[in-house]
Amino acid sequence: MESYLISKDASGLLFYTINRPEKRNAVNDEIMDGLEKAISLAEAEDVKALVITGAGDRAFCSGGDLSVFHRLKTKEEAYPMLSKMAKIIGKLLLMPKPTVALMNGVAIGGGCEIATACDFRLGRKGMKAGFVQGNLAITTGWGGGSILCEKFPASTALKMLTDGSMLSADELLNMGYLDHVYEGDPYRNCTEFLGKLLEKEVGVLSAYVAILRRKWSEASLIERIEQEAVQCAILWGKEIHHQKVEEFLNKS
Numbered sequence: 001m002e003s004y005l006i007s008k009d010a011s012g013l014l015f016y017t018i019n020r021p022e023k024r025n026a027v028n029d030e031i032m033d034g035l036e037k038a039i040s041l042a043e044a045e046d047v048k049a050l051v052i053t054g055a056g057d058r059a060f061c062s063g064g065d066l067s068v069f070h071r072l073k074t075k076e077e078a079y080p081m082l083s084k085m086a087k088i089i090g091k092l093l094l095m096p097k098p099t100v101a102l103m104n105g106v107a108i109g110g111g112c113e114i115a116t117a118c119d120f121r122l123g124r125k126g127m128k129a130g131f132v133q134g135n136l137a138i139t140t141g142w143g144g145g146s147i148l149c150e151k152f153p154a155s156t157a158l159k160m161l162t163d164g165s166m167l168s169a170d171e172l173l174n175m176g177y178l179d180h181v182y183e184g185d186p187y188r189n190c191t192e193f194l195g196k197l198l199e200k201e202v203g204v205l206s207a208y209v210a211i212l213r214r215k216w217s218e219a220s221l222i223e224r225i226e227q228e229a230v231q232c233a234i235l236w237g238k239e240i241h242h243q244k245v246e247e248f249l250n251k252s
């Protein structure tokens with residue numbers, strides 16, 4: 001089974017689907033590479049927006065694949081992985097087309113970081129999301145913390161990050177993290193939410209998103225994302241982090 005799927009519909013939407021439902025769509029190197037490929041493909045003239053989603057109805061993305069990444073013990077071993085995904089999420093953040101996180105299920109840790117980098121976030125009724133990294137004695141490491149602090153009020157962002165709790169779809173909607181909560185077919189709900197955006201010329205969409213991208217570039221957001229990866233790698237190398245990951249893997 002392909003670990004990710006890339007498809008394009010007639011209305012100009014490019015879909016990137018994380019296809020590892022048996023691992024709650026956890027991110028490994030292949031998923032990172034697939035996301036980078038989808039971001040590149042979305043630059044095509046006929047693409048109006050990039051939609052990121054997950055296979056199945058249990059999880060959007062459960063973050064980094066702990067069964068793989070827990071082998072990374074030191075900050076020197078963790079940094080290349082963190083920096084690789086931080087760079088890809090930086091490309092997602094600044095890509096010249098609108099982006100949508102179609103959150104078909106739970107989003108955890110790095111899964112929230114991917115969603116936060118998108119322009120719009122749609123959540124399936126009943127889904128939950130949480131920046132749980134603090135519970136694993138690390139911080140976000142793929143840029144999600146820096147982007148959250150850029151896009152949301154400081155207290156909202158800091159509470160989400162330091163709390164490390166799973167928040168319900170209604171809570172996420174009320175705080176403005178989700179733009180819409182949907183029931184039923186994800187594709188239909190996504191196209192209905194985008195609505196008249198899909199009638200606009202690509203040049204208009206690109207010009208509008210450029211206003212946001214320019215703001216974030218001038219705020220040195222890419223540099224801040226890189227610093228976040230460096231900081232996460234330092235915490236990653238500490239013993240307490242490895243103990244917390246072992247606890248999760250032993251639970252499983």
Ligand SMILES: CC[C@H](C(=O)O)C(=O)SCCNC(=O)CCNC(=O)[C@H](O)C(C)(C)COP(=O)(O)OP(=O)(O)OC[C@H]1O[C@@H](n2cnc3c(N)ncnc32)[C@H](O)[C@@H]1OP(=O)(O)O
Pocket residue numbers: 022023024026027058059062063064065066067068069106108109110111132133136139140141142248252
């Ligand atoms: C790389 C760091 C990155 C960052 O911060 O930058 C991070 O993302 S750190 C955070 C990492 N993610 C997590 O801690 C989430 C761990 N997973 C869970 O809490 C649950 O699995 C959940 C809530 C996603 C789904 O719970 P549910 O009860 O529906 O399923 P199971 O827990 O039974 O899991 C099914 C199956 O999937 C495997 N699984 C789930 N998440 C991950 C993961 N992140 N990495 C690796 N494997 C994962 C789980 O082990 C089960 O596998 P099985 O072989 O069936 O035992």
